[in-house]
């Protein structure tokens with residue numbers, strides 16, 4: 713089933729000049745970018761995006777990081793896009809991410825881990841609408 717997911721190339725990865733490498737990985741995996749923004753989100757925008765993690769001890773640090781520089785926010789479309797992107801990304805902690813994944817290649821630590829990807833159809837819907845209001849969800 714073709715579906716859409718939200719991906720973010722986080723500020724650490726943009727700083728490392730690996731936007732091109734990461735977008736190329738999406739394309740080679742059959743995840744087609746159908747919307748894309750280069751933007752520096754304000755801290756309140758990061759806080760709204762990560763609201764589900766509000767109670768976690770790393771919440772403030774995470775939102776400071778996510779607003780510290782430009783990110784690339786994308787909508788990716790393809791067969792099983794949500795699961796496929798999570799596989800491409802690898803585990804949250806780059807030290808535990810499988811070889812060949814984006815986080816194994818470009819992540820620095822469990823916080824500065826290069827990319828975000830929606831984890832379910834419900835979060836994909838919320839996240840796509842959050843950054844691309846008015847964009848219809850398919851699948």
Ligand code: IDP
Nearest residue numbers: 765770774803804822823824825827828829831
């Ligand atoms: P995910 O990005 O793999 O879905 P989540 O558990 O949803 O991981 O956490 C969201 C983001 O919060 C992570 O990508 C990472 O940047 C940060 N994070 C997660 N766990 C920790 C932690 O234990 N310490 C610091 N930052 C964390």
Ligand code: MG
Nearest residue numbers: 828829830831
């Ligand atoms: Mg998550």
